[in-house]
Amino acid sequence: MSGGVDSAVAAARAREAGHDVTGVHLALSRNPQTFRTGARGCCTLEDSRDARRAADVIGIPFYVWDMAEEFHASVVDDFVGEYAAGRTPNPCLRCNEKIKFEAVLDRAIALGFDAVVTGHHARLGADGLLRRSVDLAKDQSYVLAVLTREQLDRAMFPLGDWTKERVRAEAASRGLAVADKPDSHDICFIADGDTRGFLESRLGSAPGDIVDGRTGETLGTHNGAYGFTVGQRKGLDLRVPAADGRPRYVLSITPVTNTVTVGPREDLEVDTVTATRPIQMNFSEMSDIQVQLRAHGDVVDADVSISDGLVTARLKSPARGVAAGQAIVAYQPDPDGDIVLGSATIAAGTRASAHA
Amino acid sequence: MAYLDHAATTPMLPAALDAYVAAAREVGNPSSLHAAGRNARRLVEESRERVAAALGARPSEVVFTSGGTESDNLAVKGVFWARRTAGPERTAVASSSVEHHAVLDAVDWLGAHEGAEVVSLDVDGSGRVTPETLAAVLGERADRLAVISVQWANNEVGTVQPIAELARLAAAAGVPFHTDAVQAVGQVPVDFAASGASALTLTGHKVGGPVGVGALLLGRDVPCTPLLHGGGQERDVRSGTLDTAGVVAFATAVESAVKTRAEYAARVAALRDVLVAGVREAVPDVIYNGAEGDRLPGNAHFSFPGCEGDALLMLLDAQGVYCSTGSACSAGVAQPSHVLLAMGADDARARSSLRFTLGHDSVEADVDALLAVLPGAVERARRAGAWKTPR
Known part of the structure; x- marks a missing residue:
């Protein structure tokens, strides 16, 4: 129970379904004085108190579990x-x-418990299939697609058949004070939202070149390639404008040479995505399915094949901003909610017909 | 339900509750000059006399407060400030490494905000501050010490300190000696005058009185700067309207707890010994923490190897057995006990501990209830304990 509205209502629904429910709030900071006192996220002291009050109102026992070491590692x-x-x-x-x-x-x-219940917006029915939430805007099946069969067998998502709006209304009608608490969007362990600053304090400064993807020309320098993400446009701080005056985007990051490669928007487009570490992808070839390449990202029609643990997705329309390290999640379109077929970790995005 | 957490708080004695309700029905501020006020004042002063008589103090030495934390803060900070004002070279404060946070954090605050030199008195494996340890500290810097604070008995492992010996050493060196006796009153003999201490903390809710009222016994000649400024109701060292009903109930509880102490302690210690023997039999590799002899009668404290204390607590809680990990919470998370660490335990042992404390309404059935569910809980907690090992 994060202290938010979703997990509170999920706990209430699980209890009402007849389960013996215990509320658990996770303490995730090694140093309780750092991000637990931050203003945002789901792990401040105030969130812990909100979770405890929700458990009181629902009428279930409540404990804080210290998972700081595991979370950090x-x-x-x-x-x-x-x-x-x-x-x-x-x-x-x-x-x-x-x-x-x-x-x-x-x-x-x-x-001695049987399952973990969370307030994720996704459906997990009696058929054992993980499907998108009825609330597509709040659907979280993407971040759950990483779960194995064994993990899903011990999971319960009671909110998948409800919209967020209904969850909030339900919380209000039950007298849960978190009913109108804002959603958390930020990375919970970066309290001030400054990801680049967070990384710099841990990785130090590592100046390197920013180069043009087409010409190989050095356009500028950066203080650490980790500060960049594929598809990023802002913060490049290039002194030499592009010949055509159009904005440039990060195309790739090469840690070995500490180089950030940039280019025009169309060079971001990929039509083939390769990925490793497939989870739950129990097929060798699937045609006419869909893939999602980042959280809340667009869904693309694709054919997906797997061989020797390497996943290859051929996209039917090009995708932009495909970053290594993100998950590719495969979905089978279905009128009762698109079904998660599995996920894998993106290794690279390529374009069959590279620009000259 | 088996309530085995009396060191956290113990049920109110019926006599104290009755006294509270009766007094709370009456109107009157003890500082008012009319008859209603004089009546309230009379109740407060009678209570002061009863508390003083029960604990070997003079009535004028009893300063009513809101409880243990306030009394500890008043003694540590107040005596520190007053002594430093009188002698600017007195900038050090000494306390044991196993104090309750009400003392420990007050001392640390003086270090952080008043530039105090903080001296920690080490303890032995059973949690005792030996007279030799204090003598060594006094030998080095008695003239710089503003105040010394050593608890009468430890709230986690129940170890009783050699207070009279420690207080004698402090008195010989001319340094005021405060003792937090929150856990000791009603459990072991406590006589303020005979102890030689300059100041002593006690609180109502550990002896069968209400929460929110306690006292600092403060020697007449001990300088102390107030924490709270206002009407100066309590000897000009503590301000705030006196809680007449709370004070009456507090005095009733203290008086009763002290009067019945010997019989209570014998009964509860015997029950505690049954508990300890039963736990040792059920969990052969359990570690019994603290002293065998100089120990609070109702205290049993164990480390369960391979278990997380908070997991065990949860499992026992689910079976209606209420106990404590004994350690303080920091930001909602149980920290490894500073007491166990100071006694030489490693982090894992400190995290694996549970405290069971008995009180005036404890019966054999409480111990039976614990022993019936403990083996199963330990077995489950051990399976879950593997969770902490890095994967």
């Missing part, structure tokens, strides 16, 4: 390491994979 260190390697991690996805449905789940099972 599995999520924060991984986040920093991925940026250092030139990739763009998704810490929420990682937290689901390693904390909520691994560290918390393992501990819960050992202590």
Whole structure:
């Protein structure tokens, strides 16, 4: 129970379904004085108090579990390491994979519980299939697609058949004070929202070149390639304008040479995505399915094949801003909610017909 | 339900509750000059005399406060300020490494905000400050010490300190000696005059009185600067309208707890010994923390190897057995106990501990309830304990 409205209502619904429910709030900071006192996210002291009050109102026991070490090792260190390697991690996805449905789940099972209930907006029905929420704007199936069959078998998402609006109304009618609490969007362990500053304090300054992807010309310098993400336009601070005067975007990051490569918008377009570490992708070839390449990103029609643990997605229309380290999630379109077929970690995006 | 957390708070004694309700029905500010005020004043002063008589103090030495935390802060900061004002070279403050946070954090605040030199008195493996340890500190810097604070008995592991010996050393060196006796009153003999202490903290809700009222016994000649300024109701060292009903109930509880102490302690210690023997039998590799002899009668404190204390607590809670990890919470998270760490335990052992404390209404069935569910809880907590090992 993060202290937000979703997990509070999820707990209430699980209890009402007849389960013996215990509320758990995760303390995720090693140093309780740092981001637990921050103003945003889901792990401040105020959030912990909100969660406790929600549990009181629902009428379930409540505890705070200290997962700071696990969170730091599995999520924060991984986040920093991925940026250092030139990739763009998704810490929420990682937290689901390693904390909520691994560290918390393992501990819960050992202590005698049967499942972990969360307030994620996704459907997990009796058929065991993970589907998008009825509320497509709030759908979180993307960050849950990383879960294995075993993890899903021990998961419950009671909110998937409700819109966010209905969740809030339900919270209000139950007298839960968190009913109108704003959604959290930021990375919870970066309290001030300054990701680049956070990375710089951990990785130090590492000046390198910004080069033109087409000509190879050095256009400027940067203080650390980790400060950039594929598709990024702002913050390049280039002194030499492009010949055609059009804006330039980050095309790729090469940690070995500490180089950030930039180019025009169309050079961001890829039509083939390769990915590793497939999860739940129990097929060798699937045609006419859909893939999603980042959280809240567009959905693209694609054919996907898997061979020797390497996933290749051929996109039927080009996608932009495909960053290594993000997840590619495959969906089977379905009138009862698109079904998650599995996920993998993006290694590269390429374009069959490269620009001259 | 088996309530095994009396060191956190203990149920009010029926006599104290009755006294509270009766007094709370009456109107009257003890500082008012009319008959209603004089009546309230009489109740307060009678209570002061009863508390003083129960604890070997003079009535004028009893300063009513809002409880243990206020009394500790008043003694530590107030005596520090007053002594430093009288002698600017007195900038050091000494306390044991196993104090309650009400003392520890007050001392740390003096270090951080008043430039005080903070001296920590180490403890032995059972949590005791030996007279030799204090003597060594006094030998080095008695003239610089503004105040010394050592608890009478530890709130986590129940170790009783050699207070009379420590107070004698402090008195010989001319340094005021405060003791936090919150856990001791009603459990072990506490006589303020005989102890030689300059100041002593006690609180109502650990002896069967209400929460929110306590006292600092403060020797007449001990200088103390107030924390709270206002009407100066309590000897000009503590301001705030006196809580007549609370004070009456507090005095009733103190008086009763002290009067019945010997019989209570024998009964509860015997019950505690049954609990300890039962836990040792159920969990053979359990570690019994604290002193075997000089120990509060109702206290049992264990480390359960391979378990997280908070997991065990949750499992016992679900079975209606209420206990404590004994350690303070920081930002909602149980921290490894500073007491256990000071006694030489490592982090894992400190995290694996639980405190069971008995009180005036504890019965054998409480211990039976614990022993019935403990083996299963330990087994589950051990399975979950693997969770902490890095994967």
